Amino acid sequence: MADESTATPRRDPIKNPVGITAAQRRRQNAVSVGKERREALFRTKRLCRVGVSSDMDAPVDSDMMIEEEQSILEAQTSSAVEELKIAIAFQGKGAVQKKVNALRDLRRLLSRSEFPPIETAITCGAIPLLAQCLSFGSQDEQLLEAAWCLTNIAAGRPEETRALLPALPLLIAHIGEKSSMLVAEQCAWALGNVAGEGEDLRHILLSQGALLPLAKMMFPNKGSTVRTAGWALSNLIKGPDPKAATELIKIDGVVEAILRHLRKSDEELVTEIAWVVVYLSALSPVATSVLVKTDLLQLLVERLATSNSLQLLIPVLRSLGNLIAGDTYTTNAVLVPGHELTDNIILALVKCLKSEHRVLKKETAWVLSNIAAGSVGHKHLIYKSEAMPLLIQLLKTAPFDIKKEVAYVVGNLCVAPAEGSGRPILIFDHLVSFVRNGCLRGFIDLVRSADIEAARLGLQFMELDGIDAMERFQFHENEDLRNMANQLVDKYFGEDYGLDS
């Protein structure tokens, strides 16, 4: 060994058998295919998520957008559509990548400014091209980019949204079970935008069969997919025709999926599901009667008690209110005074009344007014609860729209359901305590307002109870009030007042 001259490593001859290197290349290719797929998965997941969230949360980072002259943007868009046309016609090496690149460029332009050049894109003929890119058997990334472009176009002005019509069947086709979740999700989002636009478009989507696959998208446990599907569904069943809502509740598995997500999922997802419940319960008595017989109320109340997210609490509250107002079964059979759930709901509502958000206070008052419309037992329950001082405080200090809802609660608390055909009976204890606590000022404000319904409410209170109370307790603002009331009666009710009563 030592006496051998050190053999320098020989160079590979230029004329070399290729078989071995070909096999190596093939193996490397096989391995790199896997890497590319991982990469594509990462990218598409991100791509899709940004898409899904940027519209709903809408915090578009303004300094990311390079503000450009609209005309430049339009010129770029028209050439991007042209590029896409060329890419679609191209058949040679890298055809798919070319298409994806062209789609990506267009998508970026359409996501770019606060006034995306949607009109230009449509005028240049983007829609049929995008629909073509959605053809069956296309790669996921291509489908995603095309669906994203359509999503952004659908987010435009009404007539721009309507331009999507030719692409709707394909978008619907791609939300089927055969599609990848990500593609389905992006398509669902585009459809959600379309559905949000108007009743006629909802009608078209429903007749093209969008309801069933969207409903099925709610079944799995993949968060973002279900979220998007829920959002799109809530747009789709918005009505005013209640047919879609009734159909939805009848699809096998929908009720289970709703309950499961409300039970287990994170807040963002529950928010979207709760919106579905809002429309189901607002529009369809069938749906409401199905839902109140499940443990839905329980779940809604739990969410109400535990969450601090305004986005979540609003639809939850509204669903609760709908369910309570929409089916007497709820108040009569589920929210029975003395029942644990009933106590819980009051506690949760109290929590919401304490919240900083005006919308929340208002919605809570609305739900409370629905409960307060129940039995005398319900009225006592609310009256004795922690809600009472909060309501009184709100009636004194809250902005008008909240005051109005609170007034309904207070009004309902003072009047017991009519027995037989007689007039409603006053619950005198309640009334007296309200007046003593200075509620009158709130009602006076209502009377002062320009909202006729509210003013009537205020006056009713004063007429029925307030004046009576004032005479008894000699309020120092007596004169002020009387003057005010007279003025208002003249101003707003005039002749009507007399006719009504």
Added chain:
Amino acid sequence: MAMEVTQILLNAQSVDGSVRKHAEESLKRFQEENLAGFLLSLSGELSSEEKPVDSRKLAGLVLKNALDAKEQHRKFELVQRWLSLDVGAKTQIKTCLLQTLSSPVHEARSTASQVIAKVAGIELPHKQWPELIGSLLSNIHQVPVHVKQATLETLGYMCEEVSPDVVEQEHVNKILTAVVQGMNPSESSNDVRLAATHALYNALSFAQANFSNDMERDYIMKVVCEATLSPELKIRQAAFECLVSISSSYYEKIAPYMQDIFNITAKAVKEDAEPVALQAIEFWSSICDEEIDILEDYGGDFSGDSDVPCFYFIKQALPALVPMLLETLLKQEEDQDQDEGVWNLAMAGGTCLGLVARTVGDEIVPLVMPFIEENITKPDWRQREGATYAFGSILEGPSPDKLTSLVNVALNFMLTALTNDPNNHVKDTTAWTLGRIFEFLHGSTMETPIITQANCPQIITVLLQSMKDAPNVAEKACVALYFLAQGFDDIGQTSPMTPYFQETVQSLLSVTHREDAGESRLRTAAYETLNEVVRCSTDETAAMVLQLVPVIMMELHKTLEEHNLSSDERQKQNELQGLLCGCLQVIIQKLGSSEQTKYGFMQYADQIMNLFLRVFAFRSATVHEEAMLAIGALAYSTGPDFAKYMPEFYKYLEMGLQNFEEYQVCAVTVGVVGDICRALDEKVLPWCDGIMTQLLKDLSSNQLHRSVKPPIFSCFGDIALAIGDNFEKYLMYAMPMLQSAAELSAHTSSADDEMLEYTNLLRNGILEAYSGIFQGFKNSPKTQLLIPYAPHIVQFLDMIYMEKDMDDVVMKTAIGVLGDLADTLGNNAGPLIQQSLSSKDFLNECLSSDDHLIKESAEWAKLAISRAIST
């Protein structure tokens, strides 16, 4: 402490197997029981003049093997053991070793030099044995010739063993002085001159400072050049080897010597013995390598990014260099094409000519064409072959503009020659040249296509005909067809090869059945060509590709029916199974890539999977890499349905993950786990406990080749992505592993290129794991489980940003992780990112990147971060 080992060492070389075995076991036991005593005995044996040469030599070898091993973990272990030995024992051993350098017995001296180098390799980096170089060189001028020779040899080995930065410049100077003096023509002993020349070869990497000093460099170069003229062949050869090494290590310093070197090498190529002439050619090939690298770094824009300027030595030497190389092409050996291992003047000359063409491009063409025209029709086969070889060699480098018209003329001539030339060499080189034409001048990027509807039929006909020629010619014809098909990759809906698809496939299949398909790697070439033809085929022939499935399945089935084979036959059978699995992998990938063809293919899925399982069962111990890859492709095509194969397949998956020895198999299996995750999605969950256990074991093993570790981390990401927050239970194992690997990858700066490349691979794997985990947990109520890990991840990102040595791939993955972290953790990540040292700079750098993938990831990350910060 020492013990008598002579007899055991002699027995260990006995012809009697049982005696040998017993002796080997005794040695092993002795080594385990008392390492210091063992090594002392061996060094004593080596140094003792009374002992037989054979036992002394073996003692030295065993000693050497106790200090070094090929496998990294074993080597590390041996080094640690030596370092922890008693200092007294070590001193004694080293004294024996140095003493042996004076032995009159050549074998003893030579073995001792190597052992000394190994010890130096361990000790010098730890600043131990500082007196070694001094004591070796102290009286180099007074010692007898044989001692001088041994000393120089030792210095040479030592320079090979230790890295230049652990030897002080003062010592380097002494070594170089001794070595160069040993090379001097005034040195009378050829043995000393040769040992010195070899030593210089290894010492060159130490001579950075000396090569920067004009006088010292001039002197070294003078001595080396003089040595190339030595009457002794081995010295000339060794001197040229030094020149080759200098050309790559000190390219920027050799301009003043190039004229002389050209003269020396030209003379050697023309007149000297082949080993010397080959080194002389190698010098020019090496210069080409350097200039190609530099010009590539220039990247066409001549911004001068490269540290080293191009001196255009090849361009300057071109008019003389090309004729010199062309002359070598006519010095072919008979039968060189049949013999794979051969390397001669003609092959080296052609290879160098190819490199020259790549270095200078168009300029070479007019210098070579006259040679081709003059020789290509000559009656002597050497001239025809040499001319064809010259043409084939210059097809890469010059622009298509320059070559297209020539190739159009040549193509017909080549096709005729391939059919009609009586000489096997000429046909071999002709088919090879056609392959080169298709490789470099055919494809969708060419402005004027060489292959047209008109000539394509004839080309295919001739190539298919040549596949019936001698194995070496048939192999080249296959390769030509391979590149022909490759050029039609992505052609669109219609390929000119379509009408011949069936015939081509049949011809290739009959080649695989040739009796002599084992020669010249013909069978491999035929299958790989079949694969490429299938891969690049269009939808028009999808039905025929589908028909190929049962054919290949039958072939694979046949191999599984053969039993009781000799070990040689068995190896061939394994090879064939590999080729067939590879072929199925390509077909599956092809048919699985579109919905229409996938449907037809799915009818075979069960049967194919069954065959693969049998291939695994057939090879009891190891898992077939090719079958694994094919299964990965199958999983992708079948999607969630692959779940039904998991119960049977799982054990082989596990075996693959346990295959430390054949680490490529392990790596491929890790990749297949990723494929399966993507195919099964949540359905992979029941198998994850087993898979994760095995992956974690792999990561903690120091036996597993390090190249498998980055893909394992990426695989964590694949699993998390598939099973979402079910990954929860693995977090407590996976996260610390990722964290410590991340820390490890932080402390590798200032390493060499290879280490840097590995570090980047490792970082990428770690980052892909993080991305997969974050994305998997996104929207889950359990995202808060990730919060405790976030600070470290942000620090890791800070660290790799600040090290400034990440490549584009890492950059893209890293910025993606930052986005995923913000996206998944939302406002929990906001403050962390805002407080991080460099997130903002990193993001901005990525936003302004030229790489659109990086830019896109960064834009996305920016959006995610802005949301995390604002909510």
